Structures are given as structure tokens and as C-alpha cells.
Amino acid sequence: MNAKRRLVVVGNGMAAGRTIEEILERGGGEMFDITVFGDEPYGNYNRIALSHVLSGEEEESGIFLNDLAWYESNAITLRVPVRIDRIDRFAKLVYGDDGSATPYDVLVIATGSRSFVPPMNGVRRDDGSLLEGVVGFRTLDDTREIVRLAQAHERAVVIGGGLLGLEAARGLQSHGVRVEVLHAMGHLMNMQLDEQGGGILRRSIEAMGIGVRTGALASQVVGDDRVRGVLLKDGTEIPCDLVVLAAGIRANVEFAETSGFTVERAVVVDDRMCSADDPDVFAVGECAQHRGEVYGLVAPIWEQARVLADVLTGAAPDAAYHGSRITTKLKVAGVDVASMGITAPERDDDEFVVFSEPRRGVYKSVIIRDGRLVGATLVGDVNKVSFLIQAFDQGQELPEERVNLLFDLGTPAAEVGVAELSDDAQVCNCNGVSKGTLVKCVADGTKTVSGVMDRTRAGKGCGSCRSLVRQIVEWAAGDDVRNDPAEHYYVPGVPLAKPELMAAIRDLRLYSVSAVFEKLAPGGNHDAKSKMGLTSLLRTMWPDDFVDERDGRYINDRVHANIQRDGTFSVVPQMKGGVTSIEQLRTIADVAEKYRVPMIKLTGGQRIDLLGIPKEDLPKVWADLDMPSGYAYGKSFRTVKTCVGSDFCRFGLGDSTALGVAIETRFQGIESPGKVKMAVSGCPRNCAESLVKDIGVVAVDGGRWEIYVGGAAGAHIRKGDLLVTVDSPEEVLRISGRFLQYYRENAKWLERTYAFVPRIGLDHIRDVVVHDSEGIAADLDARMQETVEGYRDPWKEGREPAVPGQFRPSLPLISLPQVPVRDGSTALGGRAGRSTRHDPRRPLDVEPKTELTIEGAQG
Amino acid sequence: MTTLSTRVVLGPVGQIPPGEGRAFDLGGRMIAVFRLRSGTLRAVPAACPHAGGPLADGQIDDAVLICPLHLNTWDLATGCSRSGQPDLEVLDVWEEDGLIAVSALRG
Numbered sequence: 001m002n003a004k005r006r007l008v009v010v011g012n013g014m015a016a017g018r019t020i021e022e023i024l025e026r027g028g029g030e031m032f033d034i035t036v037f038g039d040e041p042y043g044n045y046n047r048i049a050l051s052h053v054l055s056g057e058e059e060e061s062g063i064f065l066n067d068l069a070w071y072e073s074n075a076i077t078l079r080v081p082v083r084i085d086r087i088d089r090f091a092k093l094v095y096g097d098d099g100s101a102t103p104y105d106v107l108v109i110a111t112g113s114r115s116f117v118p119p120m121n122g123v124r125r126d127d128g129s130l131l132e133g134v135v136g137f138r139t140l141d142d143t144r145e146i147v148r149l150a151q152a153h154e155r156a157v158v159i160g161g162g163l164l165g166l167e168a169a170r171g172l173q174s175h176g177v178r179v180e181v182l183h184a185m186g187h188l189m190n191m192q193l194d195e196q197g198g199g200i201l202r203r204s205i206e207a208m209g210i211g212v213r214t215g216a217l218a219s220q221v222v223g224d225d226r227v228r229g230v231l232l233k234d235g236t237e238i239p240c241d242l243v244v245l246a247a248g249i250r251a252n253v254e255f256a257e258t259s260g261f262t263v264e265r266a267v268v269v270d271d272r273m274c275s276a277d278d279p280d281v282f283a284v285g286e287c288a289q290h291r292g293e294v295y296g297l298v299a300p301i302w303e304q305a306r307v308l309a310d311v312l313t314g315a316a317p318d319a320a321y322h323g324s325r326i327t328t329k330l331k332v333a334g335v336d337v338a339s340m341g342i343t344a345p346e347r348d349d350d351e352f353v354v355f356s357e358p359r360r361g362v363y364k365s366v367i368i369r370d371g372r373l374v375g376a377t378l379v380g381d382v383n384k385v386s387f388l389i390q391a392f393d394q395g396q397e398l399p400e401e402r403v404n405l406l407f408d409l410g411t412p413a414a415e416v417g418v419a420e421l422s423d424d425a426q427v428c429n430c431n432g433v434s435k436g437t438l439v440k441c442v443a444d445g446t447k448t449v450s451g452v453m454d455r456t457r458a459g460k461g462c463g464s465c466r467s468l469v470r471q472i473v474e475w476a477a478g479d480d481v482r483n484d485p486a487e488h489y490y491v492p493g494v495p496l497a498k499p500e501l502m503a504a505i506r507d508l509r510l511y512s513v514s515a516v517f518e519k520l521a522p523g524g525n526h527d528a529k530s531k532m533g534l535t536s537l538l539r540t541m542w543p544d545d546f547v548d549e550r551d552g553r554y555i556n557d558r559v560h561a562n563i564q565r566d567g568t569f570s571v572v573p574q575m576k577g578g579v580t581s582i583e584q585l586r587t588i589a590d591v592a593e594k595y596r597v598p599m600i601k602l603t604g605g606q607r608i609d610l611l612g613i614p615k616e617d618l619p620k621v622w623a624d625l626d627m628p629s630g631y632a633y634g635k636s637f638r639t640v641k642t643c644v645g646s647d648f649c650r651f652g653l654g655d656s657t658a659l660g661v662a663i664e665t666r667f668q669g670i671e672s673p674g675k676v677k678m679a680v681s682g683c684p685r686n687c688a689e690s691l692v693k694d695i696g697v698v699a700v701d702g703g704r705w706e707i708y709v710g711g712a713a714g715a716h717i718r719k720g721d722l723l724v725t726v727d728s729p730e731e732v733l734r735i736s737g738r739f740l741q742y743y744r745e746n747a748k749w750l751e752r753t754y755a756f757v758p759r760i761g762l763d764h765i766r767d768v769v770v771h772d773s774e775g776i777a778a779d780l781d782a783r784m785q786e787t788v789e790g791y792r793d794p795w796k797e798g799r800e801p802a803v804p805g806q807f808r809p810s811l812p813l814i815s816l817p818q819v820p821v822r823d824g825s826t827a828l829g830g831r832a833g834r835s836t837r838h839d840p841r842r843p844l845d846v847e848p849k850t851e852l853t854i855e856g857a858q859g
Numbered sequence: 860m861t862t863l864s865t866r867v868v869l870g871p872v873g874q875i876p877p878g879e880g881r882a883f884d885l886g887g888r889m890i891a892v893f894r895l896r897s898g899t900l901r902a903v904p905a906a907c908p909h910a911g912g913p914l915a916d917g918q919i920d921d922a923v924l925i926c927p928l929h930l931n932t933w934d935l936a937t938g939c940s941r942s943g944q945p946d947l948e949v950l951d952v953w954e955e956d957g958l959i960a961v962s963a964l965r966g
Binding site: 431454455456457460461493514525526527528529531532549550551552553554555556558563565566567615803804805808809810811 | 873879880881906912923929943
């Protein structure tokens, strides 16, 4: 006895094929005897690939999804070409145009659509068939016919400037046919693109040699026995001998309508894809209308197929289709196009961000509402599409600088959509963490971003991958993603954000790291991970009263050198502004020789680095050098890079060297939330690379100086923003100091200026720092001055260890290879300059238009 | 073959400031001894199992050790890694009359 139910599928297109595949995957082959009717005499093929067949890029045989053997091996009865023209719901029979009547228990309507034939005179013969030379562009037979005609004729008109029409035009062109596209609306692809995007696309299409007419209504097909031309409504006649109809589609649902089903634009279905009229009749694909929408794209239809298979097989009886947010990414006639959501702003407060570069055929626009992406159009450059689709689908937070939605400005953060990344793609390059590892960590139950980072160590290196890690975790956890309140804490061990933490420290007068833990941490527990951040903050807040606890310091700050991979240290003597002297060079050479320094190297910040010094030698090395620290370690003010300036350079407008020396003298060693690198360039040629520094200064004509903030050229690349142009070197010292203090007090721990400036907003920073909008400029200046005066040279400590065993070795040392020191000696007269007439460490008296003079030893 | 537990004295506890660690030579083997702020002593091998970093130079609190090179973390009491690295062996260490005592195993 056959207990299987009879499943009849009307239609043999992509939706039908996919639905049957999903049913078989769920064991439906055991539940149903499946019969499929198709009116095309083929197995199931990929309709989307027809344009490739037309253009010759793909063989016909390559587009079949399921060939006839597949039906056979899955015991599916395929009946083609048979067109079903009536359903008897009550007798549960479908009637075919071959005279057959086939019984069903469950019926799936998947009849798809056909080409819409615009109402034009002369388009049909008397028997209703299309005039010779007029072809739709929907089926494999259509495609074969177009190819046949294209080879025999020279001029073609494509009616419809949507995706299909443009694909057809491109395909025709590849057969050497002259093509003109007629589009009734004002711009091409008006369903997907806004007017400007359509305009740019038009230029690209025309550049290929394809004619385009918009606002063109074809009213008549000219020709008696075959096509001779097309007549437009405005009287223009376009001679041609081939017309391709690509002006839209119509659902094949007349038979359902006449069989008593509710049909609007297509068969109306509920969330189970079940027809409104009969619990045993379902519809899927382009012939189904769900919540008023008819979908003609693969992604939503695949989703419908999954839901329908779940419902029919009982695999998930409660499965429901909720509709799809439409995002498209396609190549139209070789041009990349992507769109999602609305194509034009609809409300007054919708943000509309547009980039247009017609010459290159590039156009991008995004529409943002309430901080969420509600629409985007991309033409000619779709690098950001994965990121945008994700932002659109998941309503995720957008970068504050909207330009980052349109371009990758050197940040690896969102180059690829996370869904598209393969599992083995390495996300964290520092610690070698792949997407698969992150996803598994989420699957194993960790649902917070910080939790996943802790467990996998992703994002714990240079930190440049953190936003990508966040996206992957959010994507993997979906609706289950948990917010970790600790993400907003200044340090993990004290549950307060920076402003609240500073207020508490001030109110309770907490001068040491341990006092902060005891008063503010849960249970008074100390937390090793929080010590560095708290040490930095307390030093910033209490320049004089800070109680230094050595276990609050990172090793670099304990021994004032930079730890290396083998446990040795590197020593960088101070060379303000990158200026040195014969005496300094001689001393450094002597020290390097005496301690057999294995490597002497120049740093990126124009300093000399002595590498490979064992910990126990550090005090002696410093004593022999007798030079201050160059601060090549620590989260603090580092170095000021300078160009040659005006003394020697042919182009120098300002004495950048002297100003760099003055800046470094003033801010040396000041701790900050992240390291601060500076540069001063003596002219807009910018040889010191001031535009990619945390604070960069550039001399411009007229004795003025530009101050840039928030630049970076490390793991992140960001051009600094012009904060202000000032009239004197003293003003540079004052404003850069005020900005530095504002950053010290307001940035999160380890937040570099390249993140801080966009987060706070340049305009706000300018208001506070330059225009004193909050009335705190004098306080910022005063606190900076207090910090400057409180500076002590840490190297003095090196002569007398502050605590026992401070410089004791911690490892048996691996000896590093000796680096041969090449003999490339040059003798340059150095100068150790002072930039201003007063000591730059003293409080600044504003003297506009002060000339910088260098006093100092000539080497 | 028997295993004897042998006590080795590493000198006065005062050579380790509270909240820090110092490295010691234990019969040719380097170990890192930490003195928690509570006064408790902890001891682990001196080299980080990840990349050989000097653990004695790491930062600690009463429970956790952070290696200075790549900021990997371990539980000081158990030696268990909290960041996906190999676990650390924990040595038996205590204070006796102001001296640091370690039990060294000899095969």
C-alpha cells in the first residue's frame, strides 16, 4: 500500500526546483510522490544565467541546475512541455493542455512570470503571436531566438532599461548588433537606482556604444511580415529588425485566478506560503504575493522555498516567511550595481550622503534615518556593498564619519561583509584568529564581543581588527548578541565610564591605583588588567599628588625602556626634534661599543635606537649616555618629527626644526590615553608627514602655522583634520597643549587621537579648544602647565634603583646575532636648538608674531 | 624510582616588592616568584610558554598574571591559562621567617 501523499508542483523554474530540493533534503522523498509540470521542454535551469548565454560567456549546458537524470534518480515525475490551465480545488485535480487530469493531495503553484508585452500597435500578429523579430527575454528558447536573429540582422531595439534590458543590450552587442535601449521612465534602472545613479549608469552604457533613450514611449511596431522599426509616441521612428521586450514581467497566475484563487498581482499567500483560499494549495516564487510584495530575486525566493519545505514536510511546522529586505548586487552589462532600501530621501531629517564621479562612472549614495541605513545606491564601485548590506539588514550602528560608508579609507575594518568571509579567513592578524574560531566561540556560548575577544585573543594585538571582530560576533550571535556593560568602562576592573570614574576619584581624593581599587572596585579587588590605565589617569589628574605604586606600572615604565621579544630592552636617547650633535653621536657610539649593543637603528620618529640591552645593564647605559629618555615606550607623548625647516631648506617657510624642539621640550614624557606622535613641517610639502600624526603642524605662507589633529599612519591610516591656523609658534604650543590636555582628560584608555577626534567630532573639539565654547580653555592650559612643571626625568632613577631588584634579569638571555655596523659615517654639524626667547617649559605669554630664533651651539 | 621533595631557600622575601615578581635560579632552572599585595607568594616557570616572555616582568593582581610581551594571562593559583595558551606549572612556594622557600622536586 502506498502511504505517500501526492505532491504536484505546477511550474519547473528556479523556485520550483529549489523548493523540491529543500523538500528532498528534509526527507520529503519518503513522504511524497512528486509530479512536476513544466511548459518548457527542459529540466530546471538558472534563468539568471541566460544573459551570459546570450553574450556567449556561458554554454547552454552550463546553466542547468537539475538535468533530467536528477528527476529520475529522485523518483520525480517530470511532465514537460505541459501547461496547466485549470485547478479543480474541490476534486483536487489539475488539468493540463495535453488533456490530462492529475490528482493531488498537496499542490504547489510555482509558475513564475513571463515577459510583459507593452501595449503597442502591431506588436502581435492576428493570431495573437508576436510579430516576427519581436522576442521576449525570459526563457532559454527566447535566448536562442535572439541569438539566431542577432546573427542575421544588424539593428536591434531593446524596450526596457531595467536590469534585464541592459543585459540583453549588452548581449546583443557582443553579436555585433547595433543596439538602442528605449526606457519609458526618466532614468535607467529606476526601480533600483536614484536619478543620479541612473544617469551615471547611462553614461557607462553609452560609453560601450549602446544607444539609450529615456522617457521614450514606444507606441508602434512598424512592419507587416516582420519588424522594420519602432515608432515612438513623439513621432520618432527608429529603424530596426529585432525588438527585444524587457519592459517588466507579469506573473503567470491567470489559471489560478480562473480556478477561484485570490489573485492580486500574484497568488496571495500567508506566512506559510499557503494560498488564502485552500489549505492544500501553496505558491512560491514570482507567482506568489506575500504581504503585498512580489519578489523577483533569488535570495527571498530561496527563503520562501525553505519555509515552504519546512511546512510541507513538517520539519518545522511553525516555519514562517516574514518577507525580505531587498538588497541587490549585480553586474549590469559589465557595470557593478548595488542597491537596497529606498532610493531617495523621504523625510526632512533623512541624511543623504552622495558621491558622484561621472568620468569614472562611479556613483554612491546612502540614506540614513535615525542613525540607521535605510537605503543605498552604488554604481561602478561596489567595494562597500557587503558592509552596507549588513548594516541595512541588521540595522547596525554606522560609522560616525559617513564617508566611511562609501569608501575604505585605509582601514581594514569593513572591507568584506562578514557573511562573505570564509571560515578560514584570518581576522586578527596579530594573534592569528580566524573567522571560524570566532564563530565557534559564539556557538559555544560566548555572546558578548568582549567575551569572545578575551577567549580568542582576537583584537588584543594592535586592535585594528576590533570593529571587524565586533561585526563577526554580532553576525554570528544574531539576535542573541549580548551587550557587555564593561565595554563602556574605562578599565575592566572598575565598573565606571571615564567621566564618572574621574568624578569619583576627584570627590574621594584617590591618589593611588590601590586606593581606586579599594574604594571603587567590586569587593575592593585589585585587577592587573586595569592598572596601566588607572596609573595613566591618576598621573593626568594629579600631576603633583599622584602616589606612584610600582606594581601599577607596566615593565617599560618600571625600567624606562622598551621590552623586546627576548626580554632585553631598547634604549632611545632623547634627540628633540630629531636634531643631534657631534658630542651626542660620539657618546652614543662609545656606549654602543662599550656594551656591545647588537643593533643600532634609526626609528621612524627620527631617533637612534640601541637594541638588545639586558635589563641589568640599563642603569649603567643611562649613566654613560647621560642623556634624557626619548620616550620610545609607554602610552605617552613620544617624539616630534621635523623637516629641515628654514635654515637650510630652499622652500622652508617656517623654522619647523626649532618649533619641534620647543614642542618636545614642553611636552616630553607626558602620559596620555594612547601614544602621541607629532611632527612639524616647515612648508606645505610636508616632509615631516604632519598630516598623519596625532598632532601635526605645518608652516604656511605669511608666518602662519596649521595645526592638524587625529592623523595616523600605522595600523589605521587617517589624514588629520585641520583644527586651526595660528599666527605664531607660541600659539602652536598653546593650542596643541590645550588639545593634548583635552584628549588626556576625555579619551578612553588606549583610544588614539584618530579614534578620539571622529568620536568627539572635530567641530566640537574646535569649539572647546580654539573658541573656548565651554569656558574651560584656561583650566586646560593651567592643568597642562602643572603637568609640564611636574615633569621629572625618569632616567635619573636609573642611577639609583627605586626598588630592590628593579633591574634584575628575568630570563636566561638568548644571545642575539651581532648586527654588523656598516661604516657609513657622515659628519654633520649638529645643533641643539632652543626655539624661542624664553624657556618653552615656562608658562606661555602670548606674543603674537614672535620670530623664532635659534640660539645654540654650532657643532 | 622515588621522588623527594626538597626545600630550597631563595633568600629574604624583601627582595620582591609587594605586587611584583622577580626571577630566581632554582638549580639551573629559572623561576618567577611573585609577592601578592596580600603577602602570599606564588611561583611559576620564568619563561612564558607562548613566546618565552619574561613572566617575572609581568603585572599581577591577587589572582592573575599578565605576560609583558603579548598580554597573555594566567591564574596564579592554578596556572590555568585565561587566554588560550598552555597552562603554567605552579610551584610550591611559601614564606618562612622572612625567607622565600620553594619545594623543588628531584627525581
